[in-house]
Amino acid sequence: MKDILNAILAADAAPEDFAALPLPESYRAITVHKDETGMFEGLSTREKDPRRALHLDEVPVPELGPGEALVAVMASAVNYNSVWTSIFEPVSTFSFLERYGRLSPLAARHDLPYHIIGSDLAGVVLRTGPGVNAWRPGDQVVAHCLSVELESPDGHNDTMLDPEQRIWGFETNFGGLAEIALVKSNQLMPKPRHLSWEEAACPGLVNSTAYRQLVSRNGAGMKQGDNVLIWGASGGLGSYATQYALAGGANPVCVVSSPEKAEICRRMGAEAVIDRNAEGYRFWKDEHTQDPREWKRFGSRIRELTGGEDIDIVFEHPGRETFGASVYVTRKGGTIVTCASTSGYLHQYDNRYLWMNLKRIIGTHFANYREAYESNRLIAKGKIHPTLSKCYPLQETGQAAYDVHRNLHQGKVGVLCLAPEEGLGVTDPELRERHAEAINRFRNV
Structure with a gap:
């Protein structure tokens, strides 16, 4: 691994130099163990x-x-799926690996007693398998996390509809929180040249997810002037949704949980910000009963911030805790688009407000190949920026996941894998200088 790192850090290493490097027999990786899946039985999620x-x-x-x-992984990042994997919720990911392993002899490699996790990476190609023509050793890359087989016609209009669609590093093995990762070559995209390794690693999953959810015709199809309610607007996913709303001429209404997070949204350019803790919103009276009066109070607050207008699009991902309020505050004919359920999967809402007002609920999940490429292209052009707030060494990934689990973070939490320190990997300093303030916006908050 030392020789591989030295070649990456050298400014003059050529593709043939990387191709000639011997691969190590082993590497360091963050794993969960199959024989520990019951370790949290009887405990609450928190x-x-x-x-x-x-x-x-x-x-x-x-x-x-x-x-x-x-791929030699210089840096990766923690996502909510890393947290879910680590606490074995809603199911153990070993059930995914077992199912995948039955698909083919090649897929059987993934069914192991350990799961190497992680759905983001920035790094350098070391080897390519037969049939790979677009990439070669030495290429600097990032990876999106869509893994598909594309042997069914269902996936050829939208690859997310492939029956064998999986999220790499969550539903497959050999993920990015490691010194080496195994990916399908069509997961690879060019690394944005103006970003460091850790900055380039952090947008992949969340940036593509937010793009499909808000911008794509497969999601909400956001347009100029739309009022967009964004839950967790300074978080790993919401921070990209906020940027897309602003870049697309929409009006984000950012919901956060602290003054510090509200300030981050304002730094991004948002004007309408709701600190839900400071304003005391409690959408549930108890574990089983929601409070419609709080929905109404929330809707009134939104109209104060929008000049009397209701929400066109709700960017949903908390799930159970917020979904009733989301359906209520959406305007007649509006859209609630959901990609996750971090507070619980069993959503409850008053269907009268949906059917009688012709609202729509759209489910989205990650992004297809084209959407992932387009969202990475916007990062590379400096139109959308990484939201990295903190970086941990590989051996402290557990603490990074704990921070995300407890919502102690802002934006994205990065992990240095092979990179010996932060700040390496920038090859376009001029573009970086033009966007330095935005790139560092989430740092030291």
């Missing part, structure tokens, strides 16, 4: 501690198959 379940292990380098690439 009581489950990712630091107990995440391990730094030495694992063998996987076999490289057709259409695949091995």
